Amino acid sequence: MNRVKSNLMLLLAALIWGCAFVAQSVGMDYVGPITFNCLRSLIGSAALLPLLFWMDRHHPHEERTAEEKKKVYRGGVVCGIILCIASLFQQYGIQYTSVGKAGFITALYVVLVPILGLFIGKKAKPAVWGCALLAAVGMYFLSVNGAFALSTGDFLVFICAILFACHILAVDHYSFLRDGIRLSCIQFFTAGILCLIPMLVIEKPTMQVILAAAGPILYAGVLSSGAGYTLQILGQQDADPAVASLILSLESVFAALAGWLILHETLSSRELFGCCLVFAAIIIAQLPSYKKPVER
Numbered sequence: 001m002n003r004v005k006s007n008l009m010l011l012l013a014a015l016i017w018g019c020a021f022v023a024q025s026v027g028m029d030y031v032g033p034i035t036f037n038c039l040r041s042l043i044g045s046a047a048l049l050p051l052l053f054w055m056d057r058h059h060p061h062e063e064r065t066a067e068e069k070k071k072v073y074r075g076g077v078v079c080g081i082i083l084c085i086a087s088l089f090q091q092y093g094i095q096y097t098s099v100g101k102a103g104f105i106t107a108l109y110v111v112l113v114p115i116l117g118l119f120i121g122k123k124a125k126p127a128v129w130g131c132a133l134l135a136a137v138g139m140y141f142l143s144v145n146g147a148f149a150l151s152t153g154d155f156l157v158f159i160c161a162i163l164f165a166c167h168i169l170a171v172d173h174y175s176f177l178r179d180g181i182r183l184s185c186i187q188f189f190t191a192g193i194l195c196l197i198p199m200l201v202i203e204k205p206t207m208q209v210i211l212a213a214a215g216p217i218l219y220a221g222v223l224s225s226g227a228g229y230t231l232q233i234l235g236q237q238d239a240d241p242a243v244a245s246l247i248l249s250l251e252s253v254f255a256a257l258a259g260w261l262i263l264h265e266t267l268s269s270r271e272l273f274g275c276c277l278v279f280a281a282i283i284i285a286q287l288p289s290y291k292k293p294v295e296r
Contacts, residue, residue: 018253049185075177086163096154100256
């Protein structure tokens with residue numbers, strides 16, 4: 001696979017994830033946040049099963065020890081728990097903010113990942129601290145009103161961004177297992193099961209409302225969870241990590257565009273300025289550091 005195809009796959013993944021914010025917003029007109037996340041997670045897990053079976057049959061992994069297999073399942077469960085909580089914060093937050101703002105605030109995970117990595121011994125390049133400050137200023141213009149208060153939705157989505165940063169670090173911790181699709185399938189299944197009982201006890205959805213929200217749920221499950229993650233894995237095989245992260249962060253731009261085109265949402269000039277600052281921070285955080293060659 002050449003570099004152009006890899007970048008196109010990553011771009012398509014970003015497009016799918018960006019439009020998923022619209023699906024999540026529309027889906028909330030019919031079902032509650034727990035129901036939406038439960039169904040999308042279980043569907044996402046099921047969507048990956050055929051690919052998993054095909055890979056096991058045509059591209060079998062090297063024989064793994066029992067301990068290695070346990071680590072894959074353990075990693076899937078850990079990542080699934082974090083993903084479940086992060087998705088719920090995001091889904092609740094989308095009820096109280098726009099799709100465009102939710103997309104940009106969620107994309108802060110790109111800046112938060114290297115910062116949180118310091119707590120587990122992963123050093124961040126100096127430019128990251130400037131990016132964090134720039135992103136904070138952007139968040140102010142994007143989300144803080146005249147009374148100097150974050151809206152409920154903005155705050156919930158920002159918590160979601162922190163949790164997604166933790167999720168990325170958790171996935172990185174288990175990446176040495178080289179079984180990403182299986183780990184993803186397990187994490188979606190875990191997230192869905194965790195939401196199942198609360199869905200039945202708290203929200204008690206009927207089949208009628210589930211069918212009414214079938215379109216958004218299927219999009220979020222099959223495309224956003226299943227296809228998006230698979231495209232990310234395939235695309236990153238031949239892509240520079242910095243370039244890959246930058247392309248994937250375009251989901252925030254696609255979220256704003258999708259909200260404008262599909263939901264007819266608008267952003268004020270102040271909010272647009274905040275979006276530009278946040279997106280600039282995301283871009284700068286992903287640029288590789290320049291190192292002066294050593295003279296011989």
